[in-house]
Amino acid sequence: MVKLNGKNVYLATLERKDCKKLWDDFEYDFEAMTEPLNIGHSIEKADKWFDEIQDVQMNKHIRLGVFLSDGTVIGDVALQDIDWRNRSCTIGLGISKIKDRCKGYGTEAVKLILEYGFNNIGLERISANTLEQNKATQRVLKKLGFTLEGTERKAVYFAGKKWDRLNYAILREEFKIR
Numbered sequence: 001m002v003k004l005n006g007k008n009v010y011l012a013t014l015e016r017k018d019c020k021k022l023w024d025d026f027e028y029d030f031e032a033m034t035e036p037l038n039i040g041h042s043i044e045k046a047d048k049w050f051d052e053i054q055d056v057q058m059n060k061h062i063r064l065g066v067f068l069s070d071g072t073v074i075g076d077v078a079l080q081d082i083d084w085r086n087r088s089c090t091i092g093l094g095i096s097k098i099k100d101r102c103k104g105y106g107t108e109a110v111k112l113i114l115e116y117g118f119n120n121i122g123l124e125r126i127s128a129n130t131l132e133q134n135k136a137t138q139r140v141l142k143k144l145g146f147t148l149e150g151t152e153r154k155a156v157y158f159a160g161k162k163w164d165r166l167n168y169a170i171l172r173e174e175f176k177i178r
């Protein structure tokens with residue numbers, strides 16, 4: 001059981017009911033389509049997602065819920081595809097409801113999981129990929145000191161267009177000095 005306390009949010013291990021709530025709550029922002037729509041949200045899929053998390057938790061991935069101080073789960077954040085030999089991984093983040101976005105919760109969640117990754121489990125490099133139109137994710141990564149390392153041009157097709165995928169990363173020593 002992991003629990004990481006921040007100022008406005010804390011991160012903790014997801015329970016089955018939290019996974020269901022996240023899938024129930026998820027709102028796709030049709031005004032700002034930042035990523036492909038995940039079609040087929042359902043309670044059954046949330047159950048399967050919970051089981052998949054357990055299968056790889058603390059080895060391939062470390063996925064935690066993002067909780068408000070009153071215990072409401074509002075999103076999830078993960079260290080994904082952990083490469084223990086090279087001490088690296090990628091990061092994943094989502095805040096379910098539109099009303100909870102742009103309030104600083106995502107930045108705080110990523111900061112907490114970076115601290116955990118670098119200081120508790122010995123990671124040395126954490127990367128993050130996002131699409132060119134996802135300005136919120138880019139802002140979160142820049143605020144935390146990630147460097148844009150590359151652009152995969154026209155890498156992802158959705159909404160009738162090809163979009164660039166941006167590759168960001170932060171090294172342990174860069175995070176330490178912040």
Ligand SMILES: CC(C)(COP(=O)(O)OP(=O)(O)OC[C@H]1O[C@@H](n2cnc3c(N)ncnc32)[C@H](O)[C@@H]1OP(=O)(O)O)[C@@H](O)C(=O)NCCC(=O)NCCS
Binds near residue numbers: 100104135136
């Ligand atoms: C991306 C996401 C995880 C970020 O979490 P969040 O809690 O909204 O992030 P924060 O509030 O900490 O920071 C967002 C920043 O982006 C800025 N931002 C948001 N939309 C923006 C836009 N269109 N242009 C420029 N900046 C924008 C916000 O103003 C804020 O910056 P600030 O703190 O300097 O004001 C969340 O918005 C989300 O879940 N979006 C939908 C799913 C998604 O895109 N997931 C990521 C896939 S890679």
